[in-house]
Amino acid sequence: MSNVNDPKNFINRELSWLRFNSRVLSESTKKDLPLLERLKFLAIYTTNLDEFYMIRVAGLKQLFAAGVIVTGSDEITSLDQLREIRSYLSSEKNTLQNNYKNIIEKLKEESLFVINYDELTKEHKKTADDYFFSNILPVSVPVAVNSTHPFPHLNNLSFSLAVKLQDEQEPENFKYGMIRIPRVLPRFYKVFDNTYIPIESIVKRHAQEIFPGYKLITSTTFRITRNADMIIEEEEADDFMMIMEQGLKLRRRGAFVRLEIEENADEDLMKFLNSHMQIFSKDIYEYKIPLNLGALWQIINNKDFSYLTLQPHSPKILPPFNKNESIFKTISKQDSLLLHPYESFDIITKLFKEASKDSKVISIRTALYRVEKNSQIIKALIDAAHDGKQVTVMVELKARFDEENNLHWAKSLEQAGAHVIYGITGFKIHAKVTQIIRQEEGVLKFYMHLGTGNYNASTAKIYTDVSLLTCRDTFAKDTTTFFHILSGFSKNKKLLDLKMSPTQIKPKLISLINAEAKAGKNGYIILKINALVDVAIIKALYNASKAGVKIDLIVRGICCLRPNVKGLSENIKVKSIIGKYLEHSRIFYFKNAEPILFIASADCMPRNLERRLELMTPIYEKSLQGKLFEMLQLQITDNRLSWDLNSGGEYEKNEGNKEKAINNHAILEEYINKIYKTMKKDTTSSKAEYLAKKLFKES
Numbered sequence: 001m002s003n004v005n006d007p008k009n010f011i012n013r014e015l016s017w018l019r020f021n022s023r024v025l026s027e028s029t030k031k032d033l034p035l036l037e038r039l040k041f042l043a044i045y046t047t048n049l050d051e052f053y054m055i056r057v058a059g060l061k062q063l064f065a066a067g068v069i070v071t072g073s074d075e076i077t078s079l080d081q082l083r084e085i086r087s088y089l090s091s092e093k094n095t096l097q098n099n100y101k102n103i104i105e106k107l108k109e110e111s112l113f114v115i116n117y118d119e120l121t122k123e124h125k126k127t128a129d130d131y132f133f134s135n136i137l138p139v140s141v142p143v144a145v146n147s148t149h150p151f152p153h154l155n156n157l158s159f160s161l162a163v164k165l166q167d168e169q170e171p172e173n174f175k176y177g178m179i180r181i182p183r184v185l186p187r188f189y190k191v192f193d194n195t196y197i198p199i200e201s202i203v204k205r206h207a208q209e210i211f212p213g214y215k216l217i218t219s220t221t222f223r224i225t226r227n228a229d230m231i232i233e234e235e236e237a238d239d240f241m242m243i244m245e246q247g248l249k250l251r252r253r254g255a256f257v258r259l260e261i262e263e264n265a266d267e268d269l270m271k272f273l274n275s276h277m278q279i280f281s282k283d284i285y286e287y288k289i290p291l292n293l294g295a296l297w298q299i300i301n302n303k304d305f306s307y308l309t310l311q312p313h314s315p316k317i318l319p320p321f322n323k324n325e326s327i328f329k330t331i332s333k334q335d336s337l338l339l340h341p342y343e344s345f346d347i348i349t350k351l352f353k354e355a356s357k358d359s360k361v362i363s364i365r366t367a368l369y370r371v372e373k374n375s376q377i378i379k380a381l382i383d384a385a386h387d388g389k390q391v392t393v394m395v396e397l398k399a400r401f402d403e404e405n406n407l408h409w410a411k412s413l414e415q416a417g418a419h420v421i422y423g424i425t426g427f428k429i430h431a432k433v434t435q436i437i438r439q440e441e442g443v444l445k446f447y448m449h450l451g452t453g454n455y456n457a458s459t460a461k462i463y464t465d466v467s468l469l470t471c472r473d474t475f476a477k478d479t480t481t482f483f484h485i486l487s488g489f490s491k492n493k494k495l496l497d498l499k500m501s502p503t504q505i506k507p508k509l510i511s512l513i514n515a516e517a518k519a520g521k522n523g524y525i526i527l528k529i530n531a532l533v534d535v536a537i538i539k540a541l542y543n544a545s546k547a548g549v550k551i552d553l554i555v556r557g558i559c560c561l562r563p564n565v566k567g568l569s570e571n572i573k574v575k576s577i578i579g580k581y582l583e584h585s586r587i588f589y590f591k592n593a594e595p596i597l598f599i600a601s602a603d604c605m606p607r608n609l610e611r612r613l614e615l616m617t618p619i620y621e622k623s624l625q626g627k628l629f630e631m632l633q634l635q636i637t638d639n640r641l642s643w644d645l646n647s648g649g650e651y652e653k654n655e656g657n658k659e660k661a662i663n664n665h666a667i668l669e670e671y672i673n674k675i676y677k678t679m680k681k682d683t684t685s686s687k688a689e690y691l692a693k694k695l696f697k698e699s
Helices: 013-027 034-065 078-109 123-137 199-205 240-251 265-277 293-300 301-307 327-333 346-357 375-388 405-417 473-487 503-520 533-545 607-612 622-637 664-683 686-694
Strands: 141-145 157-166 174-179 188-194 195-198 214-226 256-262 285-286 336-340 361-368 390-397 420-421 431-441 443-451 463-470 497-499 524-529 551-553 572-577 584-589 598-601 612-619 642-645 651-653
Touching: 013 034, 013 390, 013 651, 034 078, 034 214, 034 256, 034 293, 034 301, 078 285, 123 188, 123 199, 123 503, 141 503, 157 265, 174 265, 188 240, 188 293, 195 199, 195 503, 199 214, 214 265, 256 265, 301 584, 327 443, 327 612, 336 622, 346 361, 346 375, 346 431, 346 443, 346 463, 361 473, 375 390, 375 405, 390 405, 390 473, 405 420, 420 473, 431 473, 443 473, 443 584, 473 612, 497 503, 497 584, 497 622, 503 524, 503 584, 503 607, 503 612, 524 622, 533 551, 533 572, 598 622, 607 612, 612 686, 622 664
Parallel strands: 256 285, 361 390, 390 420, 524 551, 551 572
Antiparallel strands: 141 174, 157 174, 157 214, 188 195, 214 256, 336 463, 361 431, 431 443, 443 463, 497 612, 524 584, 572 642, 584 598, 598 612, 642 651
16 A cells, blocks of 8 residues: 655645646636636736745745755655746746637627727827826836936836837937836726726837937836745734834845746846846746736726626525524524625624624624725724723734735724734734624623634625634633633633644544544545645545545645545545635535534644644534535535546546536525525515525425
């Protein structure tokens, strides 16, 4: 039998991520998807790639520079990983460019145009020219670079035009500089409702007017990527908020790690740029298409062409929350489980709003990781603090790329009188938990929300997540302990019914996996997660497979486990689902456990299990277990949005039964809509409540 410790039995983390992003890119080729949906996946692909270079590639470069040879269970060196990444992305560049060009050509058939300045009619060119003089010229920054004008600081992901100029009075005298295009300007200028042009094509047309007295010889657009990871010396920080603000400033000056530039750029301009940036040649990517496709959302969100996107699903409020009664009364009757985005996140927002106004509520405690800019939940917390309620808010200032937004809200909450916690030294707080305490008939009653996703109403419409609303006594004790750990000094790092990382979740999962292994062929495990990297978890799954346990893994992104290896993982199937919604929920099923189902904020990655405070919640209510299990079974049988991982580390599109298409996103939308219609027809809501508990099983 294969050795569970053999490095060949582990897939490299970074290469697995690249294959995930390739699956995202592949969605842009789907002919059965509306055109703007396909364009959306190009935007997501490039945005994902930006973050990958800012964090992962930058980190590998630092490891290589520090002389660190081997870092992962696959034992691939940092240098070999960098080589593989560059080779992979270089080969995928043509796919990206071809997909973009194909979609743009198809959009022309729908009278939606994305073209360059030179392709405009004479009348439209005048419109673009007027826009240049009224909106672009006043805010553009011409930058000369010479002995008295040093090369400027360029912000991460900034977008500029490099220029080579000739002095009109001294033709032998050439100058180099750039035009910085401010982010306040739209990426694409909408000439008319159906015609967009990249803003750099207007700037290029008028570059000479930005440098009067000089003739433009050549120009090229370019975009830079910096190392955006922050290392915060928490032990030396008396004021953590101040140290985070300093860290954000330092991030803007991280080392250059990538240069994106127009294909066939002038050689002298290339030398000029890289003489100052000194980016390794393999990290310079030349494109025939516009840079920064992440900004395509501007076009995708054009309401006039909404028919070129998938029909939006309106999240529904279903039984038992459809009744005109206090949300606390509803929760006190029964545990309830919501599947977002099919079921509305408004229930969670309502919980906070009602708590802020309820005279019986004496305390609200919550942990916030990512919230939207106009957060109704935070406004409710501010109102509660103003009302004199005890409000304790854990605001994770280290939530990557949300640091500034979280700093803003932390200050607002403090000013309102809330007790704001900024974290625990050395750990991120990633748990999704709220505890609300009411004074009811002389005793304290605890109401809790425990979930897999963030308190963000915007992402709750596009991320699949699970929310549990409960009054369970054991959870009340554990959430109290959890918030005491956050706000005070505590040597008691263990919860009783809930499980918390870094001390409990990993051992609990391994224990549950090992228990299934003892059941042999009578064992069954389903793990639905975003990433599977942790070596101990993978080894436990290998051993369970060798014992005969059937294992289904639904892993959206990185998966370092190698399935279908003879004598090692023959009983393990791995599938990834990429579709309309971003799969984000973490759900664990163990056939022989009690209870059989758990939800969690944590993925199976060392950072979640060892370096973060996360929560894993058992689901006790049988009807809620059934709801989750049926959803998992639906995803396992999906043959429209799923990809299967083979033993070679490659993903194959699951074509499945062509006569019976199973698109789990569409089926869940349809069933939730069915319950909603039933609820509207049946004033007693009894049938709708029955269907809501059974999910789609009875449809």
